[in-house]
Amino acid sequence: MTGKIVLLPGDGIGAEVIYAAKDVLEAITKKYNKPFEFSSYDIGGVAIDNHNTPLPDETVKACKNADAVLLGAVGGPKWDNNPSDLRPERGLLGIRKALDLYANLRPVKGFKKLLHASPLKEEIIQGSDLLIVRELTGGLYFGQPSERFDNGNAVVDTLAYTRKEMERIIDKAFQSAELRNKQLTSVDKANVLESSKLWREIVEEKKADYPNVTVDHVLVDAAAMKLITNPTQFDVIVTENMFGDILSDEASVLTGSLGMLPSASLAEDGVGLYEPAHGSAPDIAGKGIANPIAMILSAAMMLRYSFNMNEEAQAIEDAVEKIVNQNYYTADLKNDNGELVNTTEMTQLIVDAI
Ligand code: IPM
Ligand code: MN
Numbered sequence: 377m378t379g380k381i382v383l384l385p386g387d388g389i390g391a392e393v394i395y396a397a398k399d400v401l402e403a404i405t406k407k408y409n410k411p412f413e414f415s416s417y418d419i420g421g422v423a424i425d426n427h428n429t430p431l432p433d434e435t436v437k438a439c440k441n442a443d444a445v446l447l448g449a450v451g452g453p454k455w456d457n458n459p460s461d462l463r464p465e466r467g468l469l470g471i472r473k474a475l476d477l478y479a480n481l482r483p484v485k486g487f488k489k490l491l492h493a494s495p496l497k498e499e500i501i502q503g504s505d506l507l508i509v510r511e512l513t514g515g516l517y518f519g520q521p522s523e524r525f526d527n528g529n530a531v532v533d534t535l536a537y538t539r540k541e542m543e544r545i546i547d548k549a550f551q552s553a554e555l556r557n558k559q560l561t562s563v564d565k566a567n568v569l570e571s572s573k574l575w576r577e578i579v580e581e582k583k584a585d586y587p588n589v590t591v592d593h594v595l596v597d598a599a600a601m602k603l604i605t606n607p608t609q610f611d612v613i614v615t616e617n618m619f620g621d622i623l624s625d626e627a628s629v630l631t632g633s634l635g636m637l638p639s640a641s642l643a644e645d646g647v648g649l650y651e652p653a654h655g656s657a658p659d660i661a662g663k664g665i666a667n668p669i670a671m672i673l674s675a676a677m678m679l680r681y682s683f684n685m686n687e688e689a690q691a692i693e694d695a696v697e698k699i700v701n702q703n704y705y706t707a708d709l710k711n712d713n714g715e716l717v718n719t720t721e722m723t724q725l726i727v728d729a730i
Contacts, residue, residue, distance in 0.1 A: 379412045379683055382442040384435065384471075386420040387464060388656025389666035390448020396668030396723040397446060397675040400695075403730040404679070404688050415442075419471065420450025420464035420656075430467030436474045444682035445475075445649040446675060449656035464656075473513055477641035477649055478541065479548045480512040481677075482624045486631035487700045493632035493709050496604065501630055504607040507556065508627060509549040510620025512641055514541045515571075517617050535571050537616070542578050544644065549614030550586040559611035560591045563599045563619055575616065596623070603627055628653050635667030635708040638674035640681050648682045650674040660707075664718050667706035669696055672726060695729035 383398065385391035401412055417435040424430050430450070439445045450464040460466070471477075485505045486494070494501045516522075519534030546562075553560040562579045564572035576593055583591055594602065596619045602609065603623065607630050615623065628637045637653040652670030660666055676692035679685040699722070703714035706722055717725065 379410070380441070380443045381412050381414050381678075382438050382445045383414055383416040384419040384439075384445060384447040385416060385422075386448040386450040386467075386656065387422055387452045388449055388658045388661040390420075390450065390656055392448075392661070392664065392666050392719050393652065393668045393671035394446055394448040396719055397671045399723050399727055400672050400692060400730065401675055403727040404685075404691065407691070407730060408685075408688050410683075410685065410688060419447065419467040421452050421455045423467055424455060424458070424462055424464065428462075430462065430464050431470040431474075435467075436471065439471060439475060439647060439649070442647055444647060444678045445471075446671075446678065447471075447649055447651040448671065449652065449654065451656045452658040452661070469517060471649065472641060473518065475641075475647055475649060476513060476643045478511060478513045478644070479545055479642045480508075480510040480620065480624075480639060481552065481642070482508040482510065482620075482628070482637065482639045482653055483677075484508065484624075484627045484631055484637060487636070487697065489701050489703060489711070489714075490632035490636070490705075490709060493711070494630055496607075496630060500605070501607060504610070504630060506607065506610040506627065507552055507612045508620060508624045509545065509552055509612060509614040510624060511537075511541070511545040511616045512620075513617075514538075515617035535569070535616075535618075537571055537574070539574065539578065542575055543582070546575075546578055546582055546614060547585075548642075549612055550582060550589055553589045553612040554586060557611040558589045560589050561599070561610055561613045562591065562593050563596050563613055563615035563623065564593065565596050565619075566593070567595060571616070579614075599623060600626060603630065624653060633667065633708045635670055635706065636673070637670050638672075638677050640674070640677040642681060648678065650678040650682075664720065665707045666719050667708045668719050668723050669700075669706075669726075672696060672723070691730055692726075695726045698729050699725045
């Protein structure tokens with residue numbers, strides 16, 4: 377069977393890193409005889425330029441017919457002053473909604489050789505290994521109304537969730553915890569928000585279905601603090617869309633660089649979309665110096681979740697670890713004892729290691 381993969385390079389460094397991931401997947405094809413078929417479509421700013429919409433219908437259609445989607449990044453200063461329906465981010469939110477990608481998994485794991493690049497002291501960060509499970513298709517990002525009124529002098533955004541939307545992401549988090557260290561931290565703001573009160577009730581109800589998992593509830597402000605002061609206490613964190621957006625950026629730099637962190641966005645049983653946690657980095661776009669590792673590790677997550685190719689996914693992860701441990705690094709990291717390489721060189725090192 378040939379795996380059908382849609383590539384959505386997007387903007388900025390998106391294209392540079394996505395073709396790096398494709399090279400790595402081609403190395404997997406060679407080694408394991410697992411063929412993939414690739415096609416590319418526009419999303420984000422480049423789609424605005426080419427089709428006058430951040431999410432062309434043909435892009436959605438291709439993604440729906442694919443086995444998996446790899447996405448680079450969207451956005452850039454060129455489109456910053458566009459009206460909100462012509463912003464690149466709309467493309468990303470639109471494809472998440474169109475494919476019903478409700479579960480965003482963002483694993484945060486440090487590489488030993490890169491701990492020095494963390495803003496935290498090594499003894500605090502050492503051994504941290506956590507997974508953020510972020511709800512991705514509800515909450516403030518999609519609730520209506522979301523608009524200005526009173527002649528533009530007042531605004532409203534809506535934080536809306538149904539019980540079903542909460543249940544499915546909370547189930548996903550319990551299941552993820554069962555596969556890991558069986559410790560789930562639910563993050564909310566139940567001292568203030570009605571949505572968080574229902575969220576907390578559902579987490580409490582679900583406990584009975586997952587007796588092996590220990591659960592605690594942490595308010596989002598305290599969670600932000602604990603991620604910095606004691607990140608090793610976490611295994612799986614589950615939270616709603618906006619809290620997850622903020623906490624995952626915070627968590628991602630703990631281990632040195634946003635350039636290292638992959639993510640998977642999954643539907644109940646449909647196509648999965650895989651993208652780096654970082655953005656389009658317009659400041660370094662086109663220079664060939666972007667770190668391709670987050671994208672390459674996202675491709676590994678794709679093999680695991682969408683194609684059930686655990687051995688092949690592991691081969692990519694092992695290759696990345698090997699090269700990082702050999703002290704090769706890209707410009708987003710700093711390693712006085714290492715060798716600075718560009719995007720192509722880093723990719724080739726990983727391909728050779730596979
Ligand atoms: C992310 C990004 C997006 C989000 C933006 C680009 C809309 O920050 O994937 O975390 O807020 O979800
Ligand atoms: Mn974000």
